[in-house]
Amino acid sequence: MLLSQNVELAKSVGKRLIELEPREAGAYMLLSNFYGQIGDLEGVAQVRRSMMDRVIRKEKACTWIEIDKRVHAFESGDRSHPLHRYIHNYLEVLIRKMKVNGYVPNTSLVVQSVDEQTKEEMLIGHSENLAIGLGLICTSPGTRITIVKNLRVCVDCHSATMFISKIERREIVARDLNRFHRFKDGVCSCGNH
Numbered sequence: 562m563l564l565s566q567n568v569e570l571a572k573s574v575g576k577r578l579i580e581l582e583p584r585e586a587g588a589y590m591l592l593s594n595f596y597g598q599i600g601d602l603e604g605v606a607q608v609r610r611s612m613m614d615r616v617i618r619k620e621k622a623c624t625w626i627e628i629d630k631r632v633h634a635f636e637s638g639d640r641s642h643p644l645h646r647y648i649h650n651y652l653e654v655l656i657r658k659m660k661v662n663g664y665v666p667n668t669s670l671v672v673q674s675v676d677e678q679t680k681e682e683m684l685i686g687h688s689e690n691l692a693i694g695l696g697l698i699c700t701s702p703g704t705r706i707t708i709v710k711n712l713r714v715c716v717d718c719h720s721a722t723m724f725i726s727k728i729e730r731r732e733i734v735a736r737d738l739n740r741f742h743r744f745k746d747g748v749c750s751c752g753n754h
Contacts, residue, residue, distance in 0.1 A: 571595050572604075579611075586612070586619045598669045624688035624710045628699050635691040638683070648694040650708040652685050655697075667717040689718045689735065697729060707734040714742060723747050 575592030582588050589612050598603030612619070622637045633642065642648065656664070668680035675683075684690070689710055696706035714722070714737045726733050727747030735742040743750040 568599060583615065584617065586617050588726075589617060590619055594670070600669075620712065622688045622710065622712050624692040624708050626692040626696050626706070626708045628696065633692065633695055635688040635695075637688045638686045639688065641693055642691070642695065644698065645697060647698055648691055649685070651698050652690060652694045655694075655725065655728065656681075656685060658728050659721065662724060662728060664721065664724045667720065670715055670717055684717050684721075687715065687718050689714055689721055690721065690723075693722065693725060693733060696733075697725075697731070703730065705732045705734065708736070710735065710737045713738050719749065719753070723749055 572592075572595070575588070576589035576593065578585075578742065589608055593605050593608040596602070606655075620670055623634055625632055627633075637644070656666075666681045666684050668677055668684065669704065671680040671683050673683070689708055692708045693706055696704075696708070700706065714735055719742070722733055722735065722742070722744045724747065725731070726744035731743075733744040733745070740751060746750050
């Protein structure tokens with residue numbers, strides 16, 4: 562009973578946010594992500610249709626990393642970087658190591674109706690993973706990696722970055738929309754908030 566009450570409360574809060582800020586994409590995305598997490602793909606589709614009807618666009622995730630005084634920008638699913646194949650191959654090997662060490666991809670965040678393998682591949686393509694991947698292949702072992710993201714770091718990328726920091730023995734600093742995260746030895750300074 563308590564779980565169903567929480568689901569109804571979350572739905573009503575999301576809908577109320579949209580009523581209060583009908584032009585704010587964040588309210589729609591919050592409700593859409595909630596529907597996705599509970600597996601209600603029809604709810605996701607309804608929210609997305611409502612956004613399209615009102616011509617409201619979600620800001621695309623983008624992450625930047627500076628290496629050798631050159632800034633590299635990545636969007637989610639980005640394949641435009643000249644080192645894309647190397648980054649992706651490195652991340653695939655790294656993900657296998659992470660899974661051996663207990664990492665479980667949080668595919669509930671992927672709201673498309675696709676198989677689990679495709680969902681995991683979509684998570685690998687998140688902008689922060691791509692930026693960190695470039696940092697790992699283009700800097701010396703032990704060098705701190707610093708990234709900046711225009712939105713909040715997603716739950717899966719946060720978890721993945723903790724594993725990466727431990728496996729790669731790297732300090733990774735991520736500045737997102739809300740806070741700084743300092744990942745070191747598998748722990749984040751934010752206390753997983």
